[in-house]
Amino acid sequence: MTDSPPISLDGTSLTVDEVAAVARDGRRVAVTESAREAVRAGRERVESVLDAGDAVYGLNTGFGDLVDTRIPPDEVDDLQTNLIRSHAAGTGRDLSREEVRALLVVRLNTLLRGYSGVREVVVDHLLTLVNHAVHPVVRSRGSLGASGDLAPLAHLSLVLLGEGEADVEGGSGTERVSGAEALRRVGLDPLTLRAKEGLALINGTQLTTGLAALAVFxxxxxxxxxxxxxxxxxxxxxxxxxxxxxxxxxxxxxxxxxxxxxxxxxxxxxxxxxxxxxxxxxxxxxxxxxxxxxxxxxxxxxxxxxxxAVAVELNAVTDNPIVFPREALDARASGTDTAAVVSGGNFHxxxxxxxxxxxxxxxxxxxxxxxxxxxxxxxxxxxxxxxxxxxxxxxxxxxxxxxxxxxxxxxxxxxxxxxxxxxxSTPVSGGQEDHVxxxxxxxxxxxxxxxxxxxxxxxxxxxxxxxxxxxxxxxxxxxxxxxxxxxxxxxxxxxxxxxxxxxxxxxxxxxxxxxxxxxxxxxxxxxx
Structure with a gap:
């Protein structure tokens, strides 16, 4: 890893050149305090929606064509873990080191806007992977570019659960180990995902954007x-x-x-x-x-x-659904007095x-x-x-x-x-995702x-x-x-x-x- 100062990530100012520096030169990254505050506020909005008990896509319903299936409260966390496992269905060559690093830093940056509703611990796990050169093994084929780059991002996210595999860099070179071993080597415990977090990790254009940033450079x-x-x-x-x-x-x-x-x-x-x-x-x-x-x-x-387009996308919210402060949206949006959850198409x-x-x-x-x-x-x-x-x-x-x-x-x-x-386009998910x-x-x-x-x-x-x-x-x-x-x-x-x-x-x-x-x-x- 380089000795250069870390690049500050705030969810709004990541550049093409910075992505290349992280991907190619091993630049470390840091998360600004203002971004952390946005993440915490976003999570509070998710919790308020959960407490209200309404059916909200991505929090307590199924996905894709299973959108109308309501998930019992005691199975909401299992839903998020199962989502990661089931979507890790990629094939083809493994992404290269630089491609994985680009994917990681772009995924981390977009979560910092606070509209995805993940906990701060998810951010810190991703931050550690980047800064300690832990690179999940990600299969390159399987994304349709809507609802985002689902399969590649699921392969990345498996490692956060202590599953899948990762290439870990160290003094004796690079070694491929299990996801659990990779986390152990950098002092992390496997995540137990909470409501919305599994979907937030895999829903978005981060593989496309990371590869496009390297292509521009x-x-x-x-x-x-x-x-x-x-x-x-x-x-x-x-x-x-x-x-x-x-x-x-x-x-x-x-x-x-x-x-x-x-x-x-x-x-x-x-x-x-x-x-x-x-x-x-x-x-x-x-x-x-x-x-x-x-x-x-x-x-x-x-x-x-x-x-x-890449300059916009690097700092865009491409998750679905998006969790807004209530005052930001029409009162008809589902949610609570303090939060509103809206399904859109920014993942396309x-x-x-x-x-x-x-x-x-x-x-x-x-x-x-x-x-x-x-x-x-x-x-x-x-x-x-x-x-x-x-x-x-x-x-x-x-x-x-x-x-x-x-x-x-x-x-x-x-x-x-x-x-x-x-x-x-090829329609998928029982026709629910009919244009990708x-x-x-x-x-x-x-x-x-x-x-x-x-x-x-x-x-x-x-x-x-x-x-x-x-x-x-x-x-x-x-x-x-x-x-x-x-x-x-x-x-x-x-x-x-x-x-x-x-x-x-x-x-x-x-x-x-x-x-x-x-x-x-x-x-x-x-x-x-």
């Missing part, structure tokens, strides 16, 4: 890398940066388009290579060079659109699902234009005369980088296979597409840096030179054929871990 990083790769390719193929002139983009002022155009101009600033052919006979570059700002910019705008993941599907499509197009720029460095039919076929110093005897383009094309085909929107969002499916598809697109851009970096070896006596731009150096710090020039899978992996890590970002920010302080 990674996609913004990838877009900067794609701009950098495209700028280097433009330079070494003797392309023009005139298409990135601000005057062009002022006439069509999409924010993302303008940002990518600015990046290319900034990265190629002071480039002797670009200046060397400013007055050449070529009238226009191919679209993959000339339309870089428009395509990259559209992907940027898709990321921004998702970021807006549509606000995230549609934007995730859109981003998946945009990232696929980003990979497509990057692959076409790879072709322009390799293909003897289109590449500049100073570049040898497939960037091999001895083409024919050697294949050079012919096959990395195959890999990029294969990855692009996989991206395209994710193109069908996941937001295609499939938002977690969308989020998982976006994450897969991100990884593939990152590897396509890595192939472009690989080929663009190799093409630079055949540009003699001219300096790169201030940014493209730094990009070339960053590539060469992990991948040597290709003097003779060698396996390139490790080179692609190394460059994917350079991009994915943010090391290329650090280089860009060091040398081009206004890169976007």
């Amino acid at each position: 990674d996609a913004e990083r990838l877009l900067r890398a794609a701009d950098a790769a495209g700028a280097l390719t433009t330079e070494v193929t003797m392309g023009s940066t005139a298409a990135c002139d601000p005057a062009i983009h002022d006439l069509r002022p999409h924010p993302g388009q303008s940002a990518s155009a600015r990046n290319v101009k900034r990265l190629t600033r002071d480039s002797e290579i670009v200046e060397s052919h400013r007055n050449c006979d070529r009238v226009q570059d191919a679209y993959s060079i000339r339309c870089l700002p428009q395509v990259h910019g559209a992907a940027r705008d898709a990321v921004s659109h998702l970021r807006e 993941g549509a606000p995230l699902a549609h934007r995730l599907d859109s981003l998946t499509a945009a990232l696929t197009d980003l990979a497509a234009i990057s692959e076409r720029r790879v072709d322009r460095t390799l293909n003897p039919s289109v590449q500049e005369s100073h570049l040898p076929p497939f960037l091999s110093p001895d083409s024919g005897v050697r294949s050079g980088y012919m096959i990395p383009q195959y890999t990029a094309a294969a990855l692009l085909a996989e991206c395209r296979s994710e193109g069908r929107p996941a937001t295609d 969002s499939m938002s977690a499916t969308s989020a998982l598809a976006t994450r897969r597409t991100l990884d593939r697109a990152r590897r396509v851009v890595s192939v472009e970096l690989l080929c663009a840096a190799q093409a630079a070896e055949f540009v003699d006596g001219l300096n790169h731009g201030v940014g493209t030179g730094a990009v070339y150096d960053a590539v060469r710090a992990v991948v040597p020039p290709l003097d003779e054929d060698r396996p390139s899978h490790g080179d692609i992996d190394a460059l994917a890590a350079l991009v994915g871990e943010g090391r290329l970002d650090s280089v860009l920010f060091d040398v081009v302080d206004d890169v976007e």
